[in-house]
Amino acid sequence: xxxxxxxxxxxxxxxxxxxxxxxxxxxxxxxxxxxxxxxxxxxxxxxxxxxxxxxxxxxxxxxxxxxxxxxxxxxxxxxxxxxxxxxxxxxxxxxxxxxxxxxxxxxxxxxxxxxxxxxxxxxxxxxxxxxxxxxxxxxxxxxxxxxxxxxxxxxxxxxxxxxxxxxxxxxxxxxxxxxxxxxxxxxxxxxxxxxxxxxxxxxxxxxxxxxxxxxxxxxxxxxxxxxxxxxxxxxxxxxxxxxxxxxxxxxxxxxxxxxxxxxxxxxxxxxxxxxxxxxxxxxxxxxxxxxxxxxxxxxxxxxxxxxxxxxxxxxxxxxxxxxxxxxxxx
Amino acid sequence: xxxxxxxxxxxxxxxxxxxxxxxxxxxxxxxxxxxxxxxxxxxxxxxxxxxxxxxxxxxxxxxxxxxxxxxxxxxxxxxxxxxxxxxxxxxxxxxxxxxxxxxxxxxxxxxxxxxxxxxxxxxxxxxxxxxxxxxxxxxxxxxxxxxxxxxxxxxxxxxxxxxxxxxxxxxxxxxxxxxxxxxxxxxxxxxxxxxxxxxxxxxxxxxxxxxxxxxxxxxxxxxxxxxxxxxxxxxxxxxxxxxxxxxxxxxxxxxxxxxxxxxxxxxxxxxxxxxxxxxxxxxxxxxxxxxxxxxxxxxxxxxxxxxxxxxxxxxxxxxxxxxxxxxxxxxxxxxxxxx
Amino acid sequence: xxxxxxxxxxxxxxxxxxxxxxxxxxxxxxxxxxxxxxxxxxxxxxxxxxxxxxxxxxxxxxxxxxxxxxxxxxxxxxxxxxxxxxxxxxxxxxxxxxxxxxxxxxxxxxxxxxxxxxxxxxxxxxxxxxxxxxxxxxxxxxxxxxxxxxxxxxxxxxxxxxxxxxxxxxxxxxxxxxxxxxxxxxxxxxxxxxxxxxxxxxxxxxxxxxxxxxxxxxxxxxxxxxxxxxxxxxxxxxxxxxxxxxxxxxxxxxxxxxxxxxxxxxxxxxxxxxxxxxxxxxxxxxxxxxxxxxxxxxx
Numbered sequence: 001x002x003x004x005x006x007x008x009x010x011x012x013x014x015x016x017x018x019x020x021x022x023x024x025x026x027x028x029x030x031x032x033x034x035x036x037x038x039x040x041x042x043x044x045x046x047x048x049x050x051x052x053x054x055x056x057x058x059x060x061x062x063x064x065x066x067x068x069x070x071x072x073x074x075x076x077x078x079x080x081x082x083x084x085x086x087x088x089x090x091x092x093x094x095x096x097x098x099x100x101x102x103x104x105x106x107x108x109x110x111x112x113x114x115x116x117x118x119x120x121x122x123x124x125x126x127x128x129x130x131x132x133x134x135x136x137x138x139x140x141x142x143x144x145x146x147x148x149x150x151x152x153x154x155x156x157x158x159x160x161x162x163x164x165x166x167x168x169x170x171x172x173x174x175x176x177x178x179x180x181x182x183x184x185x186x187x188x189x190x191x192x193x194x195x196x197x198x199x200x201x202x203x204x205x206x207x208x209x210x211x212x213x214x215x216x217x218x219x220x221x222x223x224x225x226x227x228x229x230x231x232x233x234x235x236x237x238x239x240x241x242x243x244x245x246x247x248x249x250x251x252x253x254x255x256x257x258x259x260x261x262x263x264x265x266x267x268x269x270x271x272x273x274x275x276x277x278x279x280x281x282x283x284x285x286x287x288x289x290x291x292x293x294x295x296x297x298x299x300x301x302x303x304x305x306x307x308x309x310x311x312x313x314x315x316x317x318x319x320x321x322x323x324x325x326x327x328x329x330x
Numbered sequence: 331x332x333x334x335x336x337x338x339x340x341x342x343x344x345x346x347x348x349x350x351x352x353x354x355x356x357x358x359x360x361x362x363x364x365x366x367x368x369x370x371x372x373x374x375x376x377x378x379x380x381x382x383x384x385x386x387x388x389x390x391x392x393x394x395x396x397x398x399x400x401x402x403x404x405x406x407x408x409x410x411x412x413x414x415x416x417x418x419x420x421x422x423x424x425x426x427x428x429x430x431x432x433x434x435x436x437x438x439x440x441x442x443x444x445x446x447x448x449x450x451x452x453x454x455x456x457x458x459x460x461x462x463x464x465x466x467x468x469x470x471x472x473x474x475x476x477x478x479x480x481x482x483x484x485x486x487x488x489x490x491x492x493x494x495x496x497x498x499x500x501x502x503x504x505x506x507x508x509x510x511x512x513x514x515x516x517x518x519x520x521x522x523x524x525x526x527x528x529x530x531x532x533x534x535x536x537x538x539x540x541x542x543x544x545x546x547x548x549x550x551x552x553x554x555x556x557x558x559x560x561x562x563x564x565x566x567x568x569x570x571x572x573x574x575x576x577x578x579x580x581x582x583x584x585x586x587x588x589x590x591x592x593x594x595x596x597x598x599x600x601x602x603x604x605x606x607x608x609x610x611x612x613x614x615x616x617x618x619x620x621x622x623x624x625x626x627x628x629x630x631x632x633x634x635x636x637x638x639x640x641x642x643x644x645x646x647x648x649x650x651x652x653x654x655x656x657x658x659x660x661x662x663x664x665x666x667x668x669x
Numbered sequence: 670x671x672x673x674x675x676x677x678x679x680x681x682x683x684x685x686x687x688x689x690x691x692x693x694x695x696x697x698x699x700x701x702x703x704x705x706x707x708x709x710x711x712x713x714x715x716x717x718x719x720x721x722x723x724x725x726x727x728x729x730x731x732x733x734x735x736x737x738x739x740x741x742x743x744x745x746x747x748x749x750x751x752x753x754x755x756x757x758x759x760x761x762x763x764x765x766x767x768x769x770x771x772x773x774x775x776x777x778x779x780x781x782x783x784x785x786x787x788x789x790x791x792x793x794x795x796x797x798x799x800x801x802x803x804x805x806x807x808x809x810x811x812x813x814x815x816x817x818x819x820x821x822x823x824x825x826x827x828x829x830x831x832x833x834x835x836x837x838x839x840x841x842x843x844x845x846x847x848x849x850x851x852x853x854x855x856x857x858x859x860x861x862x863x864x865x866x867x868x869x870x871x872x873x874x875x876x877x878x879x880x881x882x883x884x885x886x887x888x889x890x891x892x893x894x895x896x897x898x899x900x901x902x903x904x905x906x907x908x909x910x911x912x913x914x915x916x917x918x919x920x921x922x923x924x925x926x927x928x929x930x931x932x933x934x935x936x937x938x939x940x941x942x943x944x945x946x947x948x949x950x951x952x953x954x955x956x957x958x959x960x961x962x963x964x965x966x967x968x
Binding site: 188190196200217219256265266276 | 383384498499528529530531532533534537555556558559561562581582585595596599600601609610611612613616
């Protein structure tokens, strides 16, 4: 059994809400990530789903060390990132990269595509000029862009093309892990398909490990091996992609899956949709016990006191709920 | 280039009848024909979905009806857009202002930018009432509170005096719906109201709009890029591409048997429709440049069924039976059956 | 003007197409702005005259001709003479050199210090940012006039000191502006991406942060120059700045104001030229701001 590429143990990322220098720190903290433990095998594509405020973006940034965790450990390829000196960490960044959500903001508008990618290539390696040009061309071709556009600026490209450039930049450092944070949410449906195909293809060909974050369940189901469902900073369900969405265990996942619009109007109108009351709560001062209990149809008094842990209900499929059997007694 | 509507209502007078609407933007880089001959009609209490990607002209169509397109650089022309006797394209500004918010209301995608951050929710709810109906402030305040409760905002009495930024995205959208419906309009235009919301909140909002629509009998035009969202909600669907209507039909019919290659391509693009692990279907090519003239069918360059005639013959929306209208030449000729 | 993306990679054999940077877009927009172009032309003309004008004149700025006294414009002296018989046209040209030089030099000083200070404070954040900005706040509180008088008293009246004094005051606002821009920029994802790539902080600041704050900096610079020139004029008016026989426009205005009734030409011409320069700089600055408006260049 190979060692997992990425291991998270009890990761918490909390942000204090400041009240300014004079009046002292406020007691409120934003508990964006509140105890996540996860293992990702090499070559796996993990889908991370959840709604706004669930902490998936913060988790991504914590994994990539753009934000330091408040507690817990992040172990990448056997190395605990917290134990690295700043220079070592900087060098280690070549192993993990991110593709961001907003294609209009993730590229420096004053640098040509060539410069952007070349800078990435040279961030950790010394490359001769000739080799540099060849590598930039190869990367652009790999993501489906013609090399002759390399001297153009980001604003001369469409959203989908910019995302491809962002992917090329991420690939330039030869990472082992790529975290894609809502990479297609800002794109049109027909362009989404292109970028998803690209990412899925790369993962397959290059054996890349990928964490694919999205709120679009259909997309995540298509590309992922496993899916983790997040709610208020915790993982509430984890299992094989199709199974999690077709036979969800956790009440929240059930509601999420039922909220997915179906393309078939007959099924859409006749199906029973689970409507959750209220809005996704904010991660400032989350409720005690199970984070979902205020909105859960199956909640009992114990749910507000005890925090459920992820337990296996079926092989390889876990959920964090105190009443797993009762919820799934059908 | 004229398109004929797929529907001809002979007995009832439609609530809104749009005939050959054209909106162009005169920019330095050319004339962008955002809406290029769009005709449709909608009855009282009916729900019509307008589906298309960005650049299809779906939003500009509705903004043109309400006179919300700045002219210049825009220029709106058309044979007519008649709301029960009043031609929206030609009536005087005061009449149009009276219609906006009163007979036709609109809600937008991003409630944060559509709500005035400096006014409380109460003030914003009361505003359309005070303007359009001559009632006192006390009465308006009561109606505002009631409206807020009807859209399901919890603890409405306390929260009505909050400001928009104190509400979440879903709540703001509810406020927008309350504001839109408070004037008891005949027609509600919803421009991608759930696109920016989480999936579970989207479900709630769609449910709310459907409920309000049933209760009040208000007609709804629902604009979206997502066919699936429209599927559960609308009676009829109109698919737009490059500023033109390519297909209109009953919702069920359009999903069972699309009558235009673009509709079919849109359906196939959804990951939900495809086998896991395989490549997603991609519509080849790119959306067209609207500042260039597009002879024949605008979709032809990307269409797998295109023949030579498609690039030459003028595109026209035509009844192809069973309440469906298609602008595809080959479907009209009976040469093509899709899925 | 969009590039095509196809599912299959295109051949790399074709020649690389040139790109069109945001600067080029901005330049094109600026050229279309009539007032800005007029402003630019006026500036260039005045600068050229100030630099090369004296070469064509018979008189130098310090030549006195006491017999003439304050004489009105004539064929020999196109703008008249001052009470010591010095040719006003020559003094005007020379004054131009001084005023423009002070304007440029002091602004350059303030620009360099301000941009670096603001960028570092903004990017570093935390305590360093707080300390650096408190320094700015404290310096802001110093009354400028007293500060300059202090400097002049301690170090004597020195031309170079003039630049330093003015530059030392103007950089404060520049630092604040730059810091604000940097703070907004930090949240942009391409900065996060640069960190994620493992780039060094210095590279991020120099290659990613500074080029993207240059827009507002440029605009503010063109608006700082007139402010600096006015400051210099103010100082000269008080007698603290440039001393005769050297002239600056400010000094000329001062002298002209003193003899406004008897010799109005001594005031009118310097004032007119000074005003023209300030207007031009302001129009140029406005034009730059409009041209560099990022919203206009985003598609």
